[in-house]
Amino acid sequence: MTEQKGQQQENSRPAGGPGAHTRVREKPHNVGATLRRILHYAAGYRLRLVIVMLCIMISAFAGVAGTYLIKPFIDDYIVPLIGQQNPDLSGFVSLIIKLCCIYAAGVVAAYTYNRLMIPISSGILRQVRTDMYDHMMRLPLKYFDTHSHGEIMSRYSNDTDTLREMLSQGLPQMFSAFLTVTGVFVMMLVLSPLLTLLVLLMLAVMLTVIRKVGSRSGAYFIRQQAEMGRLNGYIEEMINGVKVIKVFCHEDVCKKDFDALNDRLASAACNAHTFANILMPIMGNLSYLHYALTAAIGGILALNGHFGLGTIGSFLQYTRSFSQPITQMAQQVNSILTALAGAERIFRLIDEPLEQDPGTVSLVNVQRAADGSLQECTARSGLWAWKDQAADGSVTYTELKGDVRFQDVVFGYEPEKIVLDHISLYAKPGQKIAFVGATGAGKTTITNLINRFYEIQSGTITYDGIDIRRIEKYHLRRSLAMVLQDTHLFTGTVMENIRYGRLDATDEDCIAAAKCANADYFIRHLPQGYQTVLTGDGANLSQGQRQLLAIARAAVADPPVLILDEATSSIDTHTEALIERGMDQLMQGRTVFVIAHRLSTVRNANAIMVLEHGRIIERGDHDDLIAQKGKYYQLYTGMFELD
Numbered sequence: 232m233t234e235q236k237g238q239q240q241e242n243s244r245p246a247g248g249p250g251a252h253t254r255v256r257e258k259p260h261n262v263g264a265t266l267r268r269i270l271h272y273a274a275g276y277r278l279r280l281v282i283v284m285l286c287i288m289i290s291a292f293a294g295v296a297g298t299y300l301i302k303p304f305i306d307d308y309i310v311p312l313i314g315q316q317n318p319d320l321s322g323f324v325s326l327i328i329k330l331c332c333i334y335a336a337g338v339v340a341a342y343t344y345n346r347l348m349i350p351i352s353s354g355i356l357r358q359v360r361t362d363m364y365d366h367m368m369r370l371p372l373k374y375f376d377t378h379s380h381g382e383i384m385s386r387y388s389n390d391t392d393t394l395r396e397m398l399s400q401g402l403p404q405m406f407s408a409f410l411t412v413t414g415v416f417v418m419m420l421v422l423s424p425l426l427t428l429l430v431l432l433m434l435a436v437m438l439t440v441i442r443k444v445g446s447r448s449g450a451y452f453i454r455q456q457a458e459m460g461r462l463n464g465y466i467e468e469m470i471n472g473v474k475v476i477k478v479f480c481h482e483d484v485c486k487k488d489f490d491a492l493n494d495r496l497a498s499a500a501c502n503a504h505t506f507a508n509i510l511m512p513i514m515g516n517l518s519y520l521h522y523a524l525t526a527a528i529g530g531i532l533a534l535n536g537h538f539g540l541g542t543i544g545s546f547l548q549y550t551r552s553f554s555q556p557i558t559q560m561a562q563q564v565n566s567i568l569t570a571l572a573g574a575e576r577i578f579r580l581i582d583e584p585l586e587q588d589p590g591t592v593s594l595v596n597v598q599r600a601a602d603g604s605l606q607e608c609t610a611r612s613g614l615w616a617w618k619d620q621a622a623d624g625s626v627t628y629t630e631l632k633g634d635v636r637f638q639d640v641v642f643g644y645e646p647e648k649i650v651l652d653h654i655s656l657y658a659k660p661g662q663k664i665a666f667v668g669a670t671g672a673g674k675t676t677i678t679n680l681i682n683r684f685y686e687i688q689s690g691t692i693t694y695d696g697i698d699i700r701r702i703e704k705y706h707l708r709r710s711l712a713m714v715l716q717d718t719h720l721f722t723g724t725v726m727e728n729i730r731y732g733r734l735d736a737t738d739e740d741c742i743a744a745a746k747c748a749n750a751d752y753f754i755r756h757l758p759q760g761y762q763t764v765l766t767g768d769g770a771n772l773s774q775g776q777r778q779l780l781a782i783a784r785a786a787v788a789d790p791p792v793l794i795l796d797e798a799t800s801s802i803d804t805h806t807e808a809l810i811e812r813g814m815d816q817l818m819q820g821r822t823v824f825v826i827a828h829r830l831s832t833v834r835n836a837n838a839i840m841v842l843e844h845g846r847i848i849e850r851g852d853h854d855d856l857i858a859q860k861g862k863y864y865q866l867y868t869g870m871f872e873l874d
């Protein structure tokens with residue numbers, strides 16, 4: 232329940248669109264657990280981390296000890312030597328050498344720990360990104376339905392970035408500042424408990440100022456983040472919709488909206504930074520005041536013989552190096568909390584429940600033995616079988632034919648909203664099954680269920696007599712090729728995009744598939760033919776050409792079952808007829824599911840299912856359905872508009 236609530240909070244993005252790259256700053260829910268988990272990632276760097284800690288200690292100690300040496304410097308060498316004719320400078324020089332060594336050690340230590348932290352933080356982040364990506368790619372589609380791209384992307388950009396800052400700077404600085412403050416405080420106590428009392432008083436004043444200014448600037452920072460989220464979301468939406476904006480001449484309206492959002496961001500940023508920026512000067516001035524007060528009171532005490540000049544010298548230097556790490560810590564706390572909140576979002580993604588896959592049936596290459604039985608083989612034999620390994624170790628092979636059956640299938644993307652209502656259908660090997668029906672009737676949904684993008688609520692789907700829930704998803708999907716309703720092409724050459732269907736396909740296989748999909752002609756006319764690089768989801772191609780490539784990609788996979796979802800909707804009827812001929816040849820003896828709005832495409836199907844509101848209302852071949860004079864007849868003869 233709390234999990235769900237967290238999810239909802241996470242989903243509540245600032246208005247303005249999907250651009251959630253910058254979000255309202257969240258507080259981490261469980262600092263301890265998150266830190267432990269980050270430490271777990273750092274386990275491989277144990278030795279280097281120990282060296283880092285040692286170096287931080289050395290560097291802090293060098294600062295504190297170096298300052299302390301001012302006291303013997305003044306008291307033991309400068310004051311006694313004043314006015315002497317031939318002062319003995321040997322002790323003086325040896326102290327200077329000692330001081331140089333201490334500071335040099337401090338510099339080397341600081342360099343070493345900063346240098347070591349770079350590969351450590353990069354390595355940890357590399358592992359975090361790997362885990363995130365591996366996990367993300369195995370998440371059910373439902374996750375992507377409910378989380379925007381911007382939101383998922385911000386895990387890889389914003390959240391990892393703040394985590395990197397925390398690891399490479401925040402935590403080491405915090406540790407170093409803490410050691411310095413503690414060391415300085417102890418040394419102050421040693422030098423003069425009385426003056427230390429004054430320091431404590433000033434510390435209280437400083438902390439009050441930090442809290443007051445910090446809380447005001449914190450509120451403004453949250454507003455700035457929210458405004459930035461809105462602006463980014465707006466820009467992202469406008470870039471995506473730039474064509475629509477131009478079509479409707481909405482440039483001016485968009486500019487006005489943008490200006491308003493931009494002004495709000497500017498004013499929020501102004502407020503946030505006013506408060507943040509005044510913190511440093513206030514703290515600086517307070518530390519000067521502190522310095523002056525310490526000097527005055529220390530001077531009076533020295534005059535009264537409480538301590539020597541050297542003590543004041545050291546103490547004054549300590550007061551200078553006391554306020555800076557405190558301000559640093561105050562600032563780091565905020566950024567560390569932001570980073571931990573980001574880390575929690577990353578871990579939430581890594582903890583998302585994975586796509587369930589308890590299936591045990593796999594797809595293997597087989598050969599037919601002399602007695603007709605199937606025998607597993609490693610070579611690509613062209614004959615495939617489902618390998619079912621029972622609990623007792625016995626193995627049965629069922630030839631892969633492409634027989635798909637739905638029995639009373641009920642499904643809804645959300646359980647309470649049924650999209651498919653008691654669907655039963657069968658497709659025998661080699662049959663071409665077509666789905667027709669109005670937009671939103673559930674055609675794409677049926678195909679989404681065959682390859683188990685989503686799990687059905689009740690009923691069964693069988694593939695060659697095997698319940699598809701028993702088949703491993705990887706093997707199930709390998710046996711199907713799908714041309715999705717929204718084609719997607721990857722950045723790469725045309726050849727690589729076709730080969731995506733089967734990675735071991737040769738160039739000749741890809742070209743043969745392109746010929747079959749009738750894509751060969753246009754590809755040869757591209758500037759570099761099959762080696763033309765496609766960018767931005769194939770933005771340099773027409774819609775129809777993209778579809779042809781998608782069909783070629785499915786064809787090269789050479790699967791027993793092919794699903795074409797509106798695959799030819801942007802292709803002219805002449806080319807479509809050519810593709811159909813090529814496909815028919817390719818799909819000989821295999822099962823094809825086609826979804827088409829253009830009824831001419833489905834005419835030669837063995838069975839046509841007419842869907843309405845998630846139910847099959849008519850079924851039969853073209854002639855049967857025309858004879859029935861039902862919905863199909865109306866659709867076909869144009870008597871009925873698609874609603």
Ligand SMILES: Nc1ncnc2c1ncn2[C@@H]1O[C@H](COP(=O)(O)OP(=O)(O)OP(=O)(O)O)[C@@H](O)[C@H]1O
Pocket residue numbers: 376644645650668669670671672673674675676677716
């Ligand atoms: N990812 C999703 N999450 C929630 N509901 C969805 C999702 N995809 C589709 N739907 C809903 O399921 C119903 C059926 O959608 P489906 O995509 O199967 O329609 P279709 O018949 O393919 O339509 P079209 O001809 O427009 O492609 C629609 O009412 C739609 O709103």
Ligand SMILES: [Mg+2]
Pocket residue numbers: 674675676716796
């Ligand atoms: Mg559809």
